[in-house]
Amino acid sequence: MIGLASYLCFFVTLALIYGVATLGLNLQWGSAGLFNVGVAGFAAVGAYVSAWITATPVDTHWGGFALPIPLGWLAAMAASALAAFVVGAATLRLRADYLAITTFGAAISLELVALNADRLTGGPFGIAFIPRPFAALSDQPLAFSAANMLLVAAVAGVVFVALERLTRSPWGRVLRALREDEAAAASLGKSPAKFRLQAFVIGAALIGLAGAMQAQFFGFIAPDNYLPVFTFQIWVMLVLGGSGNNKGALLGAVVVWGVWTASGSLFNLLLAPEWQARGAALRVVAIGVVLASVLLWRPRGLIGERATVSRHVE
């Protein structure tokens, strides 16, 4: 019973971490129409920065400042925001899909650095012994998982409320106006590049925070965590849940993560060991088909963006 309950807590914790990343992506894509194919790269920046700051020192690679976890998370957000600022400043003034290609390239290059800059990142083995929050409770599994879940839920809750207020604020309206009709919004004196860059940077900071939280709860990180399939998962969560809607982003994260882990366990149970790798590949095929199907037949996702219509229309 306790095993099941703590597993549930663990599941919700991870789903909400993905939820925070999906919320960040929703600000970029759902509100501002910015296409980020480098989600994994920004998450990796957050994860490594938080790991450097909070882990204990080792001889094999840089970092190990053993500072408190909240400091690591703040630094992670700042670092991902900085990375997004560099990428965004270079490409946001160009046509929209150049941002997609640039973020894709940035994620691949960051993956190469994570894999090969051994002195910095620990190379393919990554960074281990990242302190977990509430480590003092670790001999009581249920209390430990529950405390972690509550912490992540609190963070996700704060992010959700902040984004709800932000997207309803005049700032959020300008973003949507730019997404719908750039020329009209620009003619009202709103600078498209400035607002887009702001949305892109804030969204990336949230994705970096999610990367840092994930690193902290796994306790170790390696370049394998940040392959393009990570980006893909976050995108499916957003598109399935309903882009443009923060509730949809969270719902999509929980649903997709649930289906993903359930199908993984099912394959582990049913498939012979030599078929496991193929089963994993088939899982990615299935989720790709789901993404395409949602785009084709239900572009709003489960709960899409609410239509914003003037009250004078009726």
Added chain:
Amino acid sequence: MNGQIVIDGMTSGAMIGLGAIGVTLTYGLLRFANFAHGEFATWGAYIALVLASLLGTLLGGADGTIGDLTFGWHLLVALAGSMVLTALLALALDSVLFRRLRRHGSGMVLVIASFGASLALRSLLEFGFTGQPQYYSREIAMTVAIAPGMRATLDQLVVLGVAVALMAGTHLMLTHTALGRAMRATSENPDLARLAGIDVADVVRTTWLLGGAMAAAAGVFLGVTVQLRPTMGFELLLPLFAAAILGGIGSVPGAMAGGMIIGIAEAAAVPIAGAQYRAAVAFVVLLVVLLIKPTGLFGARER
């Protein structure tokens, strides 16, 4: 820069150029960056692998080799077959996915869909063939000296020659046939082309067929000179985009020149930065182009 870097860079540059033809044409015509284009190269390579082994089984007896090359005529037949089948695959992907999304929805939805299609297509190959590398042949590639300090395998030289011929053929077809002129006109201004009586749907179909076939050739050549892996086309994607943008979106000579420049830059960077960072070279070139001249070398001005 020594000659070895030039010849190695040109070989991989020719393959990048072949793949970038499809990227630049679909980008110019349909206005979206197709992230699934690299998978056409991968599928082309694996389809040729299956066709070549089918040929071997049907005819009884393994494929011999032509001269000192590592492959025989089975692979040449398989290459032609794979170009046809991959062209049809590209057309099929357009009709089940992209064409429907083009009718409603913005251009960026197409990019998301292509990203999903790319992972699905790649994972399907991983399901069928596992992630283990495969080879067309176990023969050892013979090298020849072409100039002092410059050696190339015969395979490389043949691949380079055929790739350049395919690119030149594509360019001639675009500049000297009625269909080619219709394709360029539609890319310049679809509405005006339609008014002038051009069958735009036909042009779109031809673009997919051409892009798919060229990508398949790039994939087979990559399989001949390196190896086959389900991720080979995905890893080619960034160089393809970089080449298409460097050359100027919509320009086939630009894609060829862009491919060559990226290929040589990658080969030149290996002694400096190490082979492990080779894949980042295309990204650096891409950033420089976007910062300095986003329309590329041969690109038209933004409309």
